[in-house]
Amino acid sequence: MQSKPISFLSILLPLLALLHTGCTKEKALMYEDDPRVYFKKYNVAHDSVNYSFAVKDPAQLVDSVYLQLRIMGNARPYDREINIQLSDTSTARQGYHFVLGPQIMPAGQYETKIPVYLYRRAGLKDSTITADFIIGASKDFQPGYDDLPTVAVTNRLHYKISMDDRLVKPERWDGMLAPYFGAWSLVKLNFMIRATGRLDWTVLIYPNELSNLSQLSREAMSMYVAANGPLIDENGAVVEFP
Structure with a gap:
């Protein structure tokens, strides 16, 4: 009985499947060996928050906003440190105008929210100050990717909080x-x-x-x-x- 000839596709398709599997595993290993973190943003405009104590009760002296972060790579079964730094362009002073909560990616998580505690200070009635945050390297994470426009305040490694205690006429x-x-x-x-x-x-x-x-x-x-x-x-x- 004469055997059927082996087609080119019958050889090529399994080889392509093996190649794809190998690339997928290699990419997973790459991210696992090179974990990164970035600010989670829904769009280009979601790069900052404007906070005013002027709309709060006069007795309220502290409030909080949150920085949302997401990792590249796999979750781990232990807490990992994140390094959020204050840029030189900031006019807010850490420890006086604000305090960052624990900079931790919890065990088993891909995302987290880090609180920023804002303090009502007398100078906020005269001017608006900013805290310009950037992602720095830590022992557990490198800065993530910058896939949004290259202007510093609109990518995923930067986030700005503006704060004051006064109502002003919006430019618009x-x-x-x-x-x-x-x-x-x-x-x-x-x-x-x-x-x-x-x-x-x-x-x-x-x-x-x-x-x-x-x-x-x-x-x-x-x-x-x-x-x-x-x-x-x-x-x-x-x-x-x-």
Whole structure:
């Protein structure tokens, strides 16, 4: 009985499968031998947080925000150290304006949140300060990858926290916010923050969200006026929303 000829594909496909398996194992070993860590970000704009004590109770002297981090490679059955450093571009002082919580990737985890405890200081009423964080090397991790744009504050090795204790006019007010909220005043912005729960008015806000925020502000103002009468701002004008 004559045997069937062996096709080229019947030889090639198993070889390709073996090659793929070998490359996958090699890549896994590479990451296992070279563990890295980076700031977890959802998009390019998610590279900073703006925090203001001005919208908090005057008695509140400390609050916290969180740095989210993720590793490259495999989880390990023991805690590992992360090294978050303060860049020379920072104006905030560690130990005075803020304190970092334990910089640890817990055992068995791929992600963690590290608290940053912010302190209300007198100087925050006069200026905005920043804590510019960068990922440094530790005994357990090297800095992770920079796959977002190369501008320092928009990649995954940098994260910025801005903090103050004052309300200021957002740069976008006249162009983006005025059509929805009317004339600017500090009293109005403070009311908007309390009515909507939104703290950051400095970033781009899309029209559908602006419409919703405007409606919340109008409804809250109607309730306020019904209970207290007109709200007067620092310029002596009645606070109103279009």
